Amino acid sequence: xxxxxxxxxxxxxxxxxxxxxxxxxxxxxxxxxxxxxxxxxxxxxxxxxxxxxxxxxxxxxxxxxxxxxxxxxxxxxxxxxxxxxxxxxxxxxxxxxxxxxxxxxxxxxxxxxxxxxxxxxxxxxxxxxxxxxxxxxxxxxxxxxxxxxxxxxxxxxxxxxxxxxxxxxxxxxxxxxxxxxx
Numbered sequence: 001x002x003x004x005x006x007x008x009x010x011x012x013x014x015x016x017x018x019x020x021x022x023x024x025x026x027x028x029x030x031x032x033x034x035x036x037x038x039x040x041x042x043x044x045x046x047x048x049x050x051x052x053x054x055x056x057x058x059x060x061x062x063x064x065x066x067x068x069x070x071x072x073x074x075x076x077x078x079x080x081x082x083x084x085x086x087x088x089x090x091x092x093x094x095x096x097x098x099x100x101x102x103x104x105x106x107x108x109x110x111x112x113x114x115x116x117x118x119x120x121x122x123x124x125x126x127x128x129x130x131x132x133x134x135x136x137x138x139x140x141x142x143x144x145x146x147x148x149x150x151x152x153x154x155x156x157x158x159x160x161x162x163x164x165x166x167x168x169x170x171x172x173x174x175x176x177x178x179x180x181x182x
Contacts, residue, residue, distance in 0.1 A: 068110030
């Protein structure tokens with residue numbers, strides 16, 4: 001992975017959708033251990049970013065858009081307990097463990113969800129009810145959130161969306177995605 005990053009840094013690269021080389025695997029190869037591969041990739045990416053962007057790390061905003069949608073039983077989906085805790089907690093907890101996230105905000109129209117997040121020391125941007133309707137795409141919510149933060153003097157370099165309906169996503173995966181983008 002390190003070789004590819006250094007190569008891309010010096011030469012123009014194109015994708016050819018054909019195998020152009022093969023390599024041998026044996027019992028001690030790094031490619032036999034997926035966790036070791038991912039850990040090594042993260043280390044290489046971190047080192048690359050530290051050497052290429054040493055003075056100013058980009059600011060990365062994590063937006064968690066949360067509607068006050070209700071389940072068939074009348075519970076708010078984001079606050080419904082799953083595995084002993086509200087669904088939203090899975091995303092909030094993982095987001096707080098992502099070193100690359102400069103700031104985390106929840107965008108919601110729902111006062112109960114807003115109060116819940118604020119009690120957990122998560123910044124909330126109240127969005128208009130019109131932007132929380134199920135047929136409205138996510139882009140207007142992102143733009144609204146960004147405009148509200150710009151009024152507070154914060155303009156992020158990167159934005160990541162963290163939806164609460166993906167509770168099994170871990171901080172490492174979010175960090176990996178940000179590092180890959182960088």
